[in-house]
Amino acid sequence: MLPADKLLYAExxxxxxxxxxxxxxxxxxxxxxxxxxxxxxxxxxxxRQAAERMRKRRAPVTx
Numbered sequence: 001m002l003p004a005d006k007l008l009y010a011e012x013x014x015x016x017x018x019x020x021x022x023x024x025x026x027x028x029x030x031x032x033x034x035x036x037x038x039x040x041x042x043x044x045x046x047x048r049q050a051a052e053r054m055r056k057r058r059a060p061v062t063x
Contacts (some may be wrong), residue, residue, distance in 0.1 A: 018027045023041040037045060 017029060019030045019035060020027055021038040021041050022036045023045065024038060026038050028038040035042075
């Protein structure tokens, strides 16, 4: 028997076009084949990488 809510059914059982986030393990729908992170993790990782780039850029060069 199918659930009355078709969107819920699609969310629970249709995982063919979904990917698993490498950071948190959650499943998410992706239109690109090269995406590794869910949207929430992607925002967090992008911010972390930008902060790291800025930190390296502002660090004094010691030679």
